[in-house]
Amino acid sequence: MTFRLLGLGLLALALPAWAHNPTASRLASGDASPQIDGRLDDAAWQRAPAHDRFVQFLPADKQPAALRTTVQVVVTADALVFGIRAWDAAPERIRAPLARRDQVKADQDFVSVFIDPVGHRRTAQYVRVSAAGVVEDGLYAAEEDSEDPAPDFDVQAAAQRLPDGYSVELRWPLAALRFPHADGAPWRVMVARNIPREDRTLNVSAPLTKDALHFIAELQPLDGLDDLVEQVRERGFIAFRPEMTLRSTRDTAADGTQQRARKASLGAEFKWRPRADWVIDATLNPDFSQVELDEPQLAGNTRFALSVPEKRPFFLESADVVGPTQADESGENRSLAAFYTRAITDPDWGLRATWRGAGAEATALHLRDAGGGPVLRAGAFATRMGVQPKGSEASFVRGRRQLGDVGLAGLMSRRDFGHGLGTQVVGSDGVWRAGDSDQWRGHLLLSSTTLGVDEAGELQRVARQRGHRAWVGWQHKDADWIANVNVEEVSPRFANDNGFVSQSGMRRAAALGYLRLGERELMGVAMHESEITLKLQETRTLADPLLDVAAGQVVDRLFQPGFWFSAARNTGVWGHVGLDSHRARSGGRLHDTRTLLLGFESNPGEVLSFLFAEVEWGRRLDVDADRIGTGLQAQMEAKLRTPLPAWLGAGLWLEFEQRLGLGWVDGPDGHRAFTDRSAQSLIVLHLSARDSLRLIHQQTRFTRRADADAGLAFEDGRDRQLALMFQHRIGLSRIFSLGLNRASERPGLARSRELFAKLTLGY
Structure with missing residues (x-):
């Protein structure tokens, strides 16, 4: 207990005072809403107070942030707009690849904003914006201390590279925030900045430490909102997204018979928020x-x-x-x-x-x-x-x-x-x-x-x-x-x-x-x-x-x-x-297994951005044969991101991800009783921030040697899928997709092929 009290005392001396919370600024008379282009040169930013009390959370907490970061918040008629300035003493080392939505990870320079409009620090909506302007968003749950990047919010973001760092503008519509109609606690917020160098650094705008049960334990009230909640809690929002899909399919059964179909279908999604x-x-x-x-x-x-x-x-x-x-x-x-x-x-x-x-x-x-x-x-x-x-x-x-x-x-x-x-x-x-x-x-x-x-x-x-x-x-x-x-x-x-x-x-x-x-x-x-x-x-x-x-x-x-x-x-x-x-x-029988598991993950560099491997080896259980044998189960994942040569076109980026899985157990004679394999290759060519071409090829295969003693017949099951898709995307509102899906399955060699075109519009 003495050491913990001493540590808290040193933290109080080392870190900036936390008496001041981030403060939002209302638009002055005559000021236009900031244009979301990543440049903090609009008139509104000149008057908005800047919050710069950031502290290091990774690799070691309880330390002041080495690089300066500021956050400003402007309140417009229908949105919160965040302006974040990230200074960097080595701007040439900023990692800003083009990537898919929800793929802004620890290998990239980014800023993230966590908002809890309920104010109880149980959940938070978050948006992460890379130095290239790529967005990842989702929900954070305090009970599990985990992020879920699946939910998407209709936010608008842009980033601008600068001689001494980069800046980000993030427009978060009030319609995308979920808050009570009455008696709510003050809205809470935290901004984080990721700096992926030899030692990855994560700085946060709140006095967060690793001793906390979860990442949003120290979200701070966002001051300056005044009567904003009262003004907008009765306001309704409607979103309507019709979609049209054209599809041509061909299914081939194991006996060679085919079924062909062409279909046009209309669908729609409707969202209505009658009040907050x-x-x-x-x-x-x-x-x-x-x-x-x-x-x-x-x-x-x-x-x-x-x-x-x-x-x-x-x-x-x-x-x-x-x-x-x-x-x-x-x-x-x-x-x-x-x-x-x-x-x-x-x-x-x-x-x-x-x-x-x-x-x-x-x-x-x-x-x-x-x-x-x-x-x-x-x-x-x-x-x-x-x-x-x-x-x-x-x-x-x-x-x-x-x-x-x-x-x-x-x-x-x-x-x-x-x-x-x-x-x-x-x-x-x-x-x-x-x-x-x-x-x-x-x-x-x-x-x-x-x-x-x-x-x-x-x-x-x-x-x-x-x-x-x-x-x-x-x-x-x-x-x-x-x-x-x-x-x-x-x-x-x-x-x-x-x-x-x-x-x-x-x-x-x-x-x-x-x-x-x-x-x-x-x-x-x-x-x-x-x-x-x-x-x-x-x-x-x-x-x-x-x-x-x-x-x-x-x-x-x-x-x-x-x-x-x-x-x-x-x-x-x-x-x-x-x-x-x-x-x-x-x-x-209750079998005794004896295994050794080793795992490794890292962000090695700017091109090889992520590497993961986990291997378990030893005496493993063969479930179907009900016996123990020497075996292995391994998984590997690698991600590469690199710009393509300029002669192929300006601003082209390539993402490549490879996942492999392998498992096997030997039989009593020392030969493989079964082998289980899986593989997925994903290639994404980013033609621009809005246009991409994605190819996914994956296959699984399970083979088992015939074993009369165990009563097991020979098996050779295979599944293979290929998906190729071009997508033009403007936020969540306008998406055009054109794609090809193919799949085959053995035994029987059943095959299917699908061509589709899909258009989604948002209103």
């Missing part, structure tokens, strides 16, 4: 042909379904009100058990209303789904999958109330497939912020369903089955250590067809601890942060007579001591020894 606290969203016949392909995953050596992130715009409005979406430290995304938007495969239409008050919030949606996606029915050792019937209806409602440091929520979910087939879920979740260092979270969900999936994947009507899912978790964080402890129980018949449930019929306890050692030097290398880690987990079965599973069987038992440290170039290195045990099937 309400948002009404509607979608009709949405088309998602321009959304990127999901990244391929290694799925050959697991019997559990894998989740994928949401990318479709309709589901992203006020995503924080639906519930948290970030996986916890055990890797399990428990929040998806309540609502998983990817369970909605192909909506014909949808309607959603969201309300946000000073101490409460709620959302409700109802839609009709054309179907075709998976239906999941989980067990303790595997997930059964069927195919959704067509023409189902989905409903979801969640409301949340904040009572001081305690937040309580209730939810209802319903999926109706017709013909008496359906699933309902009711439940509650909550969070308790027990001081500055501790947080408790949990949920209780109750389900009822008449839809079952047999061993062959066929859907069937069953007598009503009921189940529950209960979870409680504790998180602690201070200057010395971090801890995450979770306990949960999922009954055998718990199901949610609007959610993601990959495992049931089990009880699990998990703990993950970090001992924070601070700055160290290892073999002459300075480590900015270093930690010793320990993960413990045990999962046991509950009795499940339907699947013939006895109670008390250990599904997995993990003991994983490890380490993590960070160094120059935003480099992180981690690893652990896995002294684990796994059981592949009910009544089977």
Whole structure:
């Protein structure tokens, strides 16, 4: 305690005074709104006060910022406009590549603005603008301490390179902010600046330290708004985005027969904010042909379904009100058990209303789904999958109330497939912020369903089955250590067809601890942060007579001591020894696995902007064969960004991303029992800030050698997809896309091809 008090005293002496908050300025009479061109030369900027009290957060906190940054805020009739000036002693080293929206990462120079219009520092909307004017935006959730870049806001931004740095202008429409109609707390804000050199530096405009539970713990009130909220809270906003898609398809079955079709379809998205606290969203016949392909995953050596992130715009409005979406430290995304938007495969239409008050919030949606996606029915050792019937209806409602440091929520979910087939879920979740260092979270969900999936994947009507899912978790964080402890129980018949449930019929306890050692030097290398880690987990079965599973069987038992440290170039290195045990099937043997995992990520330079690799090697479990063998599982990702030679054209930039996955386990004879591979190559040619050409090629392959002793036949399954798309984009309002999608699948060699043209206009 003495050392912590001494550290706080030194911080108070080293950092600038924080008595003054960022202050917004109203336009003076006769002043025009700033033109969003990145230049801070408009008359409004000459009168707006500048906030320059920035402090370093990375690589080491509690230090003054070495490079000066200022932020100014101007209030117009319908927007907040931020002007940010970033001085740099070495402007030639500023990294400002052209990139896709939502790809402004730590390898680039950028500034970001976090706004919490509710004022409670539970969630924040953020916009990140690179020195090239590229935008990334999304939502930040304090409960998970995580960013979600999927939501997009209709902001306007521009950057200007200068002889001594760069400047950014960001226009944030009030219509894109979500705040209460009355009794709201003062709006809060924080600006961050990223400087990617040998030692990546992140400076923030608030007295934030790494001891905080989350990144927005120190958001400061934005002064100078006066009666702005009262003036605009009754103001309504309407956005209408019609879209037209022309499509030509050709499907070739395994027997060579073909089906061809040509189709023109009209769709639309409608958003109405009648006043500050309400948002009404509607979608009709949405088309998602321009959304990127999901990244391929290694799925050959697991019997559990894998989740994928949401990318479709309709589901992203006020995503924080639906519930948290970030996986916890055990890797399990428990929040998806309540609502998983990817369970909605192909909506014909949808309607959603969201309300946000000073101490409460709620959302409700109802839609009709054309179907075709998976239906999941989980067990303790595997997930059964069927195919959704067509023409189902989905409903979801969640409301949340904040009572001081305690937040309580209730939810209802319903999926109706017709013909008496359906699933309902009711439940509650909550969070308790027990001081500055501790947080408790949990949920209780109750389900009822008449839809079952047999061993062959066929859907069937069953007598009503009921189940529950209960979870409680504790998180602690201070200057010395971090801890995450979770306990949960999922009954055998718990199901949610609007959610993601990959495992049931089990009880699990998990703990993950970090001992924070601070700055160290290892073999002459300075480590900015270093930690010793320990993960413990045990999962046991509950009795499940339907699947013939006895109670008390250990599904997995993990003991994983490890380490993590960070160094120059935003480099992180981690690893652990896995002294684990796994059981592949009910009544089977509990196998002892012994593995070593090592991981590495870094921003090596301006061209090779990101490198990631993780390898686990040792005695691994072959799930289908129910035995142990020497094996490996590895993933690698590399990103390159580079300007193209001037003779090809001025201002051309190339993005290249490569992802690879590899897994295998040897059989008793030393030969490969199976091999699992995945690869994705993404190439983006930026013709200008508005025009791009994107190519994605990805493939997965799983091969297994025939094994009579294990009763396994030869397998060779392959999937390949290619997507080529040209896109002209002006913000979120005007998008034209022209593309080609091709896919093939083996065994059977089924193939499909799609040509499409899509035009979206915003009003």
